[in-house]
Every structure is written in structure tokens, then in C-alpha cells.
Amino acid sequence: MAILSSLLNSAIHRLHQTWELLPPITLDLFHNLKDLMDGNAGEGNFADYREALRKTSPPCVPYLGLSLTDLTFLFDGNPYFVLDTKDIINFSKMRKITQIIQQTQIFQQMPYCLEPIIFIQEFMLNREVMSEDQQYKKSIELEEKKPRRARAQSKKDKKKVKPVQVDYPSMNIIVD
Numbered sequence: 001m002a003i004l005s006s007l008l009n010s011a012i013h014r015l016h017q018t019w020e021l022l023p024p025i026t027l028d029l030f031h032n033l034k035d036l037m038d039g040n041a042g043e044g045n046f047a048d049y050r051e052a053l054r055k056t057s058p059p060c061v062p063y064l065g066l067s068l069t070d071l072t073f074l075f076d077g078n079p080y081f082v083l084d085t086k087d088i089i090n091f092s093k094m095r096k097i098t099q100i101i102q103q104t105q106i107f108q109q110m111p112y113c114l115e116p117i118i119f120i121q122e123f124m125l126n127r128e129v130m131s132e133d134q135q136y137k138k139s140i141e142l143e144e145k146k147p148r149r150a151r152a153q154s155k156k157d158k159k160k161v162k163p164v165q166v167d168y169p170s171m172n173i174i175v176d
Contacts, residue, residue, distance in 0.1 A: 004037050011135035014145075046063075053103075062107055
């Protein structure tokens with residue numbers, strides 16, 4: 001969900017010419033991810049995502065926001081006791097809470113066998129964090145803001161996108 005949210009950020013999502021440069025397989029992957037995480041798709045309530053998660057083998061990083069939402073609705077929407085008595089516990093509520101917590105714990109049991117990639121870690125850790133305003137301004141620098149009709153025309157014209165220069169010493173690359 002974090003990856004999808006960042007790609008749907010207005011500063012990135014508006015870069016139409018840049019999106020057009022992506023290979024079709026990458027765009028298909030993005031659209032599949034977007035469809036999977038659409039909370040209203042299928043039967044709603046993230047049904048497609050829930051089904052995919054049920055079929056997934058650990059290790060996996062589930063979308064914790066959905067589990068927390070489910071827990072909140074269970075806590076707030078169901079009484080602790082049955083029939084407004086103080087002596088019969090609502091075990092149905094407790095069982096559902098347990099199921100959600102257990103599902104999350106299952107994905108935490110198996111470790112990831114990942115090797116650190118130092119130059120990527122350095123690249124990520126040494127980047128300046130930009131505010132949303134700074135991100136949007138940079139986005140405008142890369143691709144000027146155009147009305148929708150002009151974007152449709154520019155698709156026909158296939159104008160070049162301003163290149164981004166990457167100069168990262170440990171990667172030994174400079175792209176213009």
C-alpha cells in the first residue's frame with residue numbers, strides 16, 4: 001500500500017509523459033496492484049486483497065491498516081457481553097479478534113532471507129526528504145502543467161521529457 005500511495009501522490013501521478021515511457025509490463029503491474037488494493041472492487045471491503053492475502057504464503061507484509069480497521073470495528077461495533085448482561089462474554093467477538101491477530105502473526109513467523117544491498121541503502125538514507133510542496137514544484141519542473149486537452153495533443157506529438165540527472169558515486173552511473 002505504501003508503494004501504491006507514493007505512486008499515486010499528485011507530484012508523481014501527474015507525470016503523464018514519464019508514465020508513457022514505462023514498459024507495458026511495468027504499467028500492467030502497477031494497474032494490477034492498483035486494482036488489488038481498490039477497497040471498492042469486487043465485493044467491496046478490500047475483498048480482492050483479502051482473497052489474495054488468504055492465498056499468500058509467508059513471509060509477507062500485510063497491509064496493517066486493514067487489520068487495524070477490522071479490529072476497530074470489532075471493538076466498537078460489538079458488545080463485550082451478550083444480551084446486555086454482565087455475566088455472558090461475547091465469545092464470537094473475541095474469536096474474530098483472535099483470528100485477525102493470528103493472521104497477522106502468521107506472516108511475522110517466517111523470516112525474510114534478504115541480503116542487504118549497501119549502495120541502495122546509502123542512496124535511500126542520504127536523500128533529502130522533500131515536503132509535498134517541494135515534490136510538486138520538482139514535478140512541475142520535470143513536466144510543465146498542461147490542461148487535459150493539451151496532454152491529449154502532446155501524446156500525439158510525443159515530446160521529450162526533461163531528463164533527470166542521477167549522479168551517485170557508489171553506483172558509478174551518471175544518466176543525462
